[in-house]
Amino acid sequence: MVLLVADIFLVPIAMYFAHVLRYGTAFPMEWISADWPIWLIALAVSPFVVVFCRLPWIKLSTLDFRGALRIAAAAGILAIVASLASYALSIGSPRSIPGIFAVSFFALSFFGRVIATLCLQRIAGTRRGxxxxxxxxxxxxxxxxxxxxxxxxxxxxxxxxxxxxxxxxxxxxxxxxxxxxxxxxxxxxxxxxxxxxxxxxxxxxxxxxxxxxxxxxxxxxxxxxxxxxxxxxxxxxxxxxPEALLGREKVNLDLPVVAKSYAGRSVMVTGAGGSIGSELCKQLLECNPERIVLFEQSEFALYEIEAAMRAGAASKNIEVVARLGSVCDRNRVDEVLQAQEVEIILHAAAYKHVPLIEENEVEGARNNILGTRTLALAARAAGIERFILVSTDKAVRPTNIMGATKRLAELVLQDLASRSDKTRFSMVRFGNVLGSSGSVLPLFQKQIRHGGPVTVTHPDVTRFFMTIPEASRLVLLAGAYSKGGDVFVLDMGKPMRIIDIARRMIELSGSTVKSPSNPGGIDVVVTGLRPGEKLYEELLIDDSLLTETPHEMILRAEQEKLSEIMTKRMLKGFEAAVAAADAEEIRKLVMEYASGYHIPDHEAPASVS
Missing domain, CATH: 3.40.50.720 (NAD(P)-binding Rossmann-like Domain)
Known part of the structure; x- marks a missing residue:
């Protein structure tokens, strides 16, 4: 109602300004007295015009181009009414008066709203956000x-x-x-x-x-x-x-040696559609290889990474080849390696979800151990220059099948490295990767989005963390520093408590953590450790075995190895167990060959016969 009355009141004011501007005097009373019928008609129709154009419903704080058009429309209609009144009553008023009146009404109505908004904000004492x-x-x-x-x-x-x-x-x-x-x-x-x-x-x-x-x-x-x-x-x-959650400075891994090591080469990435694999492929574009071979078992994941790579690869004249296949299929691996003339393999194809592999031991062993062996043998036979395995800190004193299978995959490569003249086999270990599939970051984000609760398995669980770009760059660097049989680890600072990360994420999302004094916040619930889960992870059993590399944050570790006879015996046992789908036998073999493997204290021992 205030805005309606104000716009109606502006009609005679705008008409007065029109006469002042037209006749060039501050008091054009003679001409105003001659035009008073036009004033009355314009004032009489103004409420209908203002309501028709819905000027009172333009919110002051959201005045925009559309609002300005509505004010201009009202001014135009009022000017037409004034012109028609002058013509119909034969008043003889100058034809410029209605035009000047329309401009005056628009300026008073529009800028009056702007000034009113500023004044109201000043009176309300609006603080700067x-x-x-x-x-x-x-x-x-x-x-x-x-x-x-x-x-x-x-x-x-x-x-x-x-x-x-x-x-x-x-x-x-x-x-x-x-x-x-x-x-x-x-x-x-x-x-x-x-x-x-x-x-x-x-x-x-x-x-x-x-x-x-x-x-x-x-x-x-x-x-x-x-x-x-x-x-x-x-x-x-x-x-x-993710950097806000790391609790340490970002590691600078941008070194010329990385690009130099892959420039002009044919590089194959297994598991190319995964979190680490896809980032490896994208970072390889910066190294200007001749060809990037995307090897992936999932059709949809392969389609996505190929689509994401096409534009960047075309701009750098890098060939991108997408190939479906499993690392367990020797014939398919041999075919791809030969056809694409692969020189370097980055092996990121693995099953990594701890609770799932704990219940699917056979497939975990088939893919992580036997698949790695199949790919490594094919690489050696094809004369591949470098083979880098993406491993995990869960391979150290493993308490779950996933970690144990990754450790045994390392042992397979260490054995081959000791008997390989041309192919250099290396391994890279790092902790949890923030933002990767199955990590806490997307899980916590989803839980926070739904208002909680955010679930943590244990209040004292700690983990090492790094970002996807850090993890991927470390793999590329490992390939550059590889001598054969190396285990590379990244100095990731101090491990962090998962519950602290959960609370930090809640706060960074703009919410608050539920407490007795804040019952409306998002609750953090402890659900209990899952099968095979540790309270803490390690990168090495013995830190004294570390040696330096050209990068101060990357270390090379010396790890115990199995003899060739023991390795063959282990692989023969796993082949038989996988072929028979014998989960109990796989657990026996893990217990025998995975150094440091044990069932955590918080679990009931699994029955092994």
């Missing part, structure tokens, strides 16, 4: 800036974009800066959070941006597209800044 920078000055970024302006909690202060054509422009009222300018703004306290709004970019590109921005020491969040929000595919802002 958290200053945020929006990474991405495209459509999603513009939509986001418009939405954030309505929130008192945050205040968009600028755009950041890598496109040089945007640099220095003002888009949606915000200036576009470079990454260097963003760094200075963070250092000066002008930006406290960065929101990444590039929904068209793939996860690899987003991860690289997050990794680069992680050095700034501000909170980083990635937004889904508005289409995803509307369709229900995404419920909230997704926190994807």
């Amino acid at each position: 958290t200053p945020v920078a929006i990474f991405g000055a495209g459509a999603a970024g513009i939509q986001l800036s418009s939405a954030l302006r309505q929130s008192p909690e945050v205040e968009p202060v600028c755009f950041v974009d890598d496109d040089p054509s945007y640099r220095g422009l003002n888009i949606a009222g915000l200036r576009v800066h470079s990454r260097d300018q963003l760094k200075r703004m963070v250092e000066n306290g002008q930006v406290s959070r960065v929101l990444i709004a590039i929904p068209s970019m793939d996860q690899s590109g987003i991860s690289r941006i997050v990794e680069d921005l992680g050095e700034l020491g501000v909170e980083i969040q990635v937004l889904p597209s508005f289409v995803d929000l509307i369709s229900g595919r995404s419920k909230e802002l997704k926190l994807v800044a």
Whole structure:
């Protein structure tokens, strides 16, 4: 009602300004007295015109281009009414008066709303929210800036974009800066959070941006597209800044030796569609190999990684070859190695989910042990230059079948390394990879998105953590430093408690942890350790066996090995057990050959006969 009355009241004021501007005097009373019928008619129809154009329903704080068009429409209709009245009554008023009246009414109504909004905000004492920078000055970024302006909690202060054509422009009222300018703004306290709004970019590109921005020491969040929000595919802002959860500095693994080791080579990645495998493939693009062979058992995973690789590979003139197959199939492996003239193999194909492999011992042994042996023998026969196995810290004093099978796969390679003249076999061990499939990050994100509870198996469980790019780069570096039979480990700092990561993620998502004083928060529930799960993990049994490499954060370990006779006996036993699908026999063999294997104290011993 206030806005309706105000717009009606502006009609005679706008008409007065029209006469002042037309006749060039501040008091055009003579001409006003001659035109008073036009004034009365315009004032009489103004309530209907204002309501018809729905001017009172334009919210002050969301006045935009569409609102301005509605005000302009009302001004135009009133001007037409004034012109028709002058003509019908033969008043003889100058024809410019209605036009000047329309412009005056529009200016008074539009800018009056702007000034009213500013005054109300000043009276209300609106506090400045958290200053945020929006990474991405495209459509999603513009939509986001418009939405954030309505929130008192945050205040968009600028755009950041890598496109040089945007640099220095003002888009949606915000200036576009470079990454260097963003760094200075963070250092000066002008930006406290960065929101990444590039929904068209793939996860690899987003991860690289997050990794680069992680050095700034501000909170980083990635937004889904508005289409995803509307369709229900995404419920909230997704926190994807693993660096904020690591509890240590990011490891710099960008060394020239990496690119040099793979440039111009034909490299095959097994398990190419997995979390580590797909990142390996994308990082290999930066090394300019001649060919990247994607070897994957899952058709859908192979389709996805091939599609993600095509554009980048084409721009660098790198051949990408997608091949379906299992590492357990010797004929298929031989065919691919020969046809694609493979020189380097990065072996990331493995079953890695601890509870699942604990209940599927036969398939775990078939893929992780016998599959590795099959691939390694094929590599040696084909004269492959380097073979790098992606292993895990769960292979050290394993308490589960998954970890034990990975340790036994290491033993297979160590045995072959001692009898291989050309192929250099190496292994890379690292801890949990944040953001990979089956890791705590996507699980906790999903639980937080649904309002909890967030489940933790034990309050004292600790793990070593690293990011997907760190893990993948370590594998590539291992290939560069390989001498044969090496076990490489990364200095990942101190292990972190899973429950601390859960609480940290809840807080970074904008929520709070449930407590007696905060019953509305997200609850953290302890569910109990799962079969085969340790309270803590280790990278080595004996740290004294470590030696240095050219990179200070990467260490080479000397590990105990089985003799050739013992290795053959072990493999023969697993072949028979897998062929007979004998899970009990596989557990016996694991107990016999996996050094340090034991059933954790929190479990009831499995019956072994």
